[in-house]
Amino acid sequence: xxxxxxxxxxxxxxxxxxxxxxxxxxxxxxxxxxxxxxxxxxxxxxxxxxxxxxxxxxxxxxxxxxxxxxxxxxxxxxxxxxxxxxxxxxxxxxxxxxxxxxxxxxxxxxxxxxxxxxxxxxxxxxxxxxxxxxxxxxxxxxxxxxxxxxxxxxxxxxxxxxxxxxxxxxxxxxxxxxxxxxxxxxxxxxxxxxxxxxxxxxxxxxxxxxxxxxxxxxxxxxxxxxxxxxxxxxxxxxxxxxxxxxxxxxxxxxxxxxxxxxxxxxxxxxxxxxxxxxxxxxxxxxxxxxxxxxxxxxxxxxxxxxxxxxxxxxxxxxxxxxxxxxxxxxxxxxxxxxxxx
Amino acid sequence: xxxxxxxxxxxxxxxxxxxxxxxxxxxxxxxxxxxxxxxxxxxxxxxxxxxxxxxxxxxxxxxxxxxxxxxxxxxxxxxxxxxxxxxxxxxxxxxxxxxxxxxxxxxxxxxxxxxxxxxxxxxxxxxxxxxxxxxxxxxxxxxxxxxxxxxxxxxxxxxxxxxxxxxxxxxxxxxxxxxxxxxxxxxxxxxxxxxxxxxxxxxxxxxxxxxxxxxxxxxxxxxxxxxxxxxxxxxxxxxxxxxxxxxxxxxxxxxxxxxxxxxxxxxxxxxxxxxxxxxxxxxxxxxxxxxxxxxxxxxxxxxx
Amino acid sequence: xxxxxxxxxxxxxxxxxxxxxxxxxxxxxxxxxxxxxxxxxxxxxxxxxxxxxxxxxxxxxxxxxxxxxxxxxxxxxxxxxxxxxxxxxxxxxxxxxxxxxxxxxxxxxxxxxxxxxxxxxxxxxxxxxxxxxxxxxxxxxxxxxxxxxxxxxxxxxxxxxxxxxxxxxxxxxxxxxxxxxxxxxxxxxxxxxxxxxxxxxxxxxxxxxxxxxxxxxxxxxxxxxxxxxxxxxxxxxxxxxxxxxxxxxxxxxxxxxxxxxxxxxxxxx
Numbered sequence: 001x002x003x004x005x006x007x008x009x010x011x012x013x014x015x016x017x018x019x020x021x022x023x024x025x026x027x028x029x030x031x032x033x034x035x036x037x038x039x040x041x042x043x044x045x046x047x048x049x050x051x052x053x054x055x056x057x058x059x060x061x062x063x064x065x066x067x068x069x070x071x072x073x074x075x076x077x078x079x080x081x082x083x084x085x086x087x088x089x090x091x092x093x094x095x096x097x098x099x100x101x102x103x104x105x106x107x108x109x110x111x112x113x114x115x116x117x118x119x120x121x122x123x124x125x126x127x128x129x130x131x132x133x134x135x136x137x138x139x140x141x142x143x144x145x146x147x148x149x150x151x152x153x154x155x156x157x158x159x160x161x162x163x164x165x166x167x168x169x170x171x172x173x174x175x176x177x178x179x180x181x182x183x184x185x186x187x188x189x190x191x192x193x194x195x196x197x198x199x200x201x202x203x204x205x206x207x208x209x210x211x212x213x214x215x216x217x218x219x220x221x222x223x224x225x226x227x228x229x230x231x232x233x234x235x236x237x238x239x240x241x242x243x244x245x246x247x248x249x250x251x252x253x254x255x256x257x258x259x260x261x262x263x264x265x266x267x268x269x270x271x272x273x274x275x276x277x278x279x280x281x282x283x284x285x286x287x288x289x290x291x292x293x294x295x296x297x298x299x300x301x302x303x304x305x306x307x308x309x310x311x312x313x314x315x316x317x318x319x320x321x322x323x324x325x326x327x328x329x330x331x332x333x334x335x336x337x338x339x340x341x
Numbered sequence: 342x343x344x345x346x347x348x349x350x351x352x353x354x355x356x357x358x359x360x361x362x363x364x365x366x367x368x369x370x371x372x373x374x375x376x377x378x379x380x381x382x383x384x385x386x387x388x389x390x391x392x393x394x395x396x397x398x399x400x401x402x403x404x405x406x407x408x409x410x411x412x413x414x415x416x417x418x419x420x421x422x423x424x425x426x427x428x429x430x431x432x433x434x435x436x437x438x439x440x441x442x443x444x445x446x447x448x449x450x451x452x453x454x455x456x457x458x459x460x461x462x463x464x465x466x467x468x469x470x471x472x473x474x475x476x477x478x479x480x481x482x483x484x485x486x487x488x489x490x491x492x493x494x495x496x497x498x499x500x501x502x503x504x505x506x507x508x509x510x511x512x513x514x515x516x517x518x519x520x521x522x523x524x525x526x527x528x529x530x531x532x533x534x535x536x537x538x539x540x541x542x543x544x545x546x547x548x549x550x551x552x553x554x555x556x557x558x559x560x561x562x563x564x565x566x567x568x569x570x571x572x573x574x575x576x577x578x579x580x581x582x583x584x585x586x587x588x589x590x591x592x593x594x595x596x597x598x599x600x601x602x603x604x605x606x607x608x609x610x611x612x613x614x615x616x617x618x619x620x621x622x623x624x625x626x627x628x629x630x631x632x633x634x635x636x637x638x639x640x641x642x643x644x645x
Numbered sequence: 646x647x648x649x650x651x652x653x654x655x656x657x658x659x660x661x662x663x664x665x666x667x668x669x670x671x672x673x674x675x676x677x678x679x680x681x682x683x684x685x686x687x688x689x690x691x692x693x694x695x696x697x698x699x700x701x702x703x704x705x706x707x708x709x710x711x712x713x714x715x716x717x718x719x720x721x722x723x724x725x726x727x728x729x730x731x732x733x734x735x736x737x738x739x740x741x742x743x744x745x746x747x748x749x750x751x752x753x754x755x756x757x758x759x760x761x762x763x764x765x766x767x768x769x770x771x772x773x774x775x776x777x778x779x780x781x782x783x784x785x786x787x788x789x790x791x792x793x794x795x796x797x798x799x800x801x802x803x804x805x806x807x808x809x810x811x812x813x814x815x816x817x818x819x820x821x822x823x824x825x826x827x828x829x830x831x832x833x834x835x836x837x838x839x840x841x842x843x844x845x846x847x848x849x850x851x852x853x854x855x856x857x858x859x860x861x862x863x864x865x866x867x868x869x870x871x872x873x874x875x876x877x878x879x880x881x882x883x884x885x886x887x888x889x890x891x892x893x894x895x896x897x898x899x900x901x902x903x904x905x906x907x908x909x910x911x912x913x914x
Contacts (some may be wrong), residue, residue: 011844036853046448052451054446064493065660068395099599108438110686112630112631114531115630115631116630118447119384119388119390119447119662120585120630122390122451123390123581123585123626123630124626124630126578127578127581127582127624127626128582128622128623128627130578130620131620131623131624134617134619134620134623135620138617138620164416190770190771190773191767191770194765194770194777194781195760195763195765195770195780195781195784196767196770198753198757198760199757199760200524201746201749201757202746202757202760205747205749206744206745206746206747208708208740208744209740209744209746209820210463211727211728211729211732211740212706212728212729212732212737212738212740212821212824212825213732213757213758213760213761213821213824214732214733214737214760214761214824215729215757215821216727216729216730216758217729223767230789233667249828253574257459258457259365260452260455264452268370277883286738293466295463295466295467296463296467297461298459298460298463299460299463299464299467299692301459302455302456302457302459302460302463303460304456305452305453305455305456305459306452306453306456306457306460309442309449309452309453309455309456310441313445313449335612
């Protein structure tokens with residue numbers, strides 16, 4: 001039942017640019033989509049593996065900057081005589097490098113997380129993102145610091161004779177984001193419903209028991225971190241080539257908080273959670289834009305976060321799912337891992 | 342904290358400069374110590390990742406602004422009010438937000454704290470706007486000159502006040518019944534409960550106290566720098582660095598850690614790079630945790 | 646016709662603990678423990694509370710590092726191995742305090758236990774190759790089979806944490822069995838069970854044994870110990886005080902004293 005519903009939803013999303021004439025709302029959807037991808041990546045760590053990574057924006061920013069720099073080309077003065085010069089390359093190559101580099105950062109964080117747990121890990125991850133921000137801010141020769149990298153080239157398609165185009169503007173980028181989003185969703189879904197996903201969940205639920213049946217803690221924490229980071233990096237790259245200007249603010253903690261809110265309100269540890277949360281917190285700010293000041297909006301979100309924790313601790317999706325099940329079928333039956341939304 | 346004007350040395354030699362930096366670092370360190378001690382108590386005794394700590398710091402500074410500048414009260418009276426209100430706000434947060442969640446897992450409390458942090462900072466933004474507020478002091482403008490070193494009277498006061506508060510906190514932890522109960526709770530909560538300690542009251546007291554110290558740090562440093570709504574963020578992260586450096590729940594470690602961080606910042610900013618001044622704290626955290634996941638002074642068995 | 650000569654090979658030692666000592670800070674949990682387990686044996690490790698039995702399990706399976714001594718399994722030294730590495734060698738344990746994935750169904754608990762048996766790699770999973778689906782089907786069928794073996798088929802879709810106590814203990818064994826152990830370490834598996842449940846468990850233990858699995862048991866229930874063990878090893882104050890056949894141990898004065906000293910007359914019932 002669920003399968004075709006998913007594809008129906010995708011078909012609907014594909015059709016949006018055909019009837020949504022106001023390009024502004026398309027822009028909102030694009031940004032929301034990028035945040036949803038980033039939130040899905042965070043959900044893998046926060047919801048499934050139980051890793052409290054509050055530095056997710058660090059991966060996002062690494063992806064953004066890497067992708068931007070590859071596509072703009074850069075020159076890095078290593079010594080007085082020697083400089084590393086990289087020519088501009090197509091944006092999709094930047095995307096690939098962005099994913100790889102942020103995946104690598106994820107690998108590092110994953111290895112650290114094995115040694116340092118709980119609250120300490122939270123602080124290390126926050127620090128990691130802050131350090132990245134300060135590096136981006138101060139390494140002016142590479143990143144232009146606060147002056148920002150601008151005129152970042154958009155994605156291009158260059159298959160001679162078949163299709164040559166510059167994917168500039170809202171409609172093409174909407175489809176790019178949608179495509180990456182769908183792929184990301186599928187990746188997470190396949191991972192989480194597999195033996196590997198079960199291992200991650202097992203580590204979160206009961207680590208000693210998990211290790212006693214042969215689940216290697218480090219290996220799975222690292223795997224989750226790498227996939228999560230790579231996905232966040234992908235989102236960052238999409239952002240860089242759509243907005244076409246990025247500055248160190250792309251590493252701000254507030255973006256991690258946004259992702260956390262999306263995941264938690266939607267429902268951590270569920271596939272649909274980040275999407276629902278993302279839609280709410282991507283779209284609502286736009287609806288409120290003209291009527292309420294940003295500070296007031298944020299106060300509302302903070303309050304909402306607290307309210308969700310108190311009243312719907314598992315988020316919206318599980319609550320809806322529970323309600324639906326209690327109405328439709330036998331009450332109190334657990335949802336098996338293989339059927340989790 | 343926004344980097345403010347640091348005193349410049351009168352002397353020109355390397356040693357003179359060094360001495361000046363040392364003096365500056367000591368001043369800063371005393372307030373960092375306050376921040377760190379407050380957080381290590383909360384973190385250590387309650388196990389809560391307190392994201393509102395930085396906001397209490399900002400709150401202290403803004404209360405100083407309110408009382409000293411807007412209501413034009415006496416500077417020292419304003420200081421007292423600011424700290425007392427900080428204690429009160431801490432107690433309120435604990436009672437309303439943390440108490441109902443007692444026993445929940447760490448993510449849950451963390452998220453609530455983040456929510457509270459968002460609310461507090463944006464309220465501050467709303468009420469005071471983003472324009473930096475400066476707070477004037479009754480101290481003379483001319484700094485005290487001792488040989489090659491110049492120190493402003495304000496900073497001397499800050500150092501003394503912070504020092505008194507640190508000593509006061511230490512006395513409270515070690516000489517009072519409340520402090521004893523807090524230490525017992527830190528060592529072994531369940532046994533303490535069995536011995537008749539009201540864990541709920543200890544938690545509220547701990548959070549209130551820790552918040553009060555943060556507010557005090559803010560109230561003291563507010564006049565030194567300026568008050569902006571985001572000042573709490575850096576303060577919070579530095580506080581975490583200090584706590585990790587000193588070990589969870591380790592009072593002396595936090596105090597020492599505060600001074601160490603101030604020294605590293607001051608020396609690093611002057612001799613390595615001033616742009617990365619604030620990064621020192623984070624790098625410190627990461628490096629320490631890589632080497633010693635339990636902190637440098639892992640005598641985390643007792644508080645104090 | 647000449648009678649066929651049958652060669653009886655003596656059972657091989659598969660696990661040996663050599664002079665194990667474990668110190669936690671100032672506490673000496675195990676002072677000098679040496680014993681071994683032979684293939685296909687069922688050995689019970691008994692002793693008063695605090696004698697160090699669970700610590701012995703923790704040492705064998707890599708949860709605790711011994712201060713001194715060696716653990717050797719089939720010629721490999723286990724010292725320093727992480728728990729999952731020990732499990733990979735075929736030694737699987739259960740825990741003294743009920744340890745399950747409470748928020749997952751019984752079926753999923755066993756499925757997680759089957760982790761080691763899955764061989765498909767990450768890239769195969771991401772590409773959703775048919776062999777992945779085949780493996781999942783195989784694992785699901787295996788999980789059903791194991792649940793059936795322990796008698797929990799009808800509880801398959803209930804949450805682990807919601808099961809009655811006795812069934813939770815059975816589920817724990819199911820999870821351990823899923824990891825395909827050659828050597829099973831059971832930590833007080835029937836504690837808290839009523840006599841009927843205990844009897845059923847003993848029958849199940851026989852069936853496990855028939856599969857060729859060597860079993861090391863920590864247990865307080867003397868009925869069970871006498872009923873299933875080939876050999877009994879008695880631990881007190883961190884060292885072995887007696888070793889031998891169940892009947893000998895029952896009569897051993899030192900053992901009786903160790904237990905009576907604890908006020909335990911459970912051995913008598």
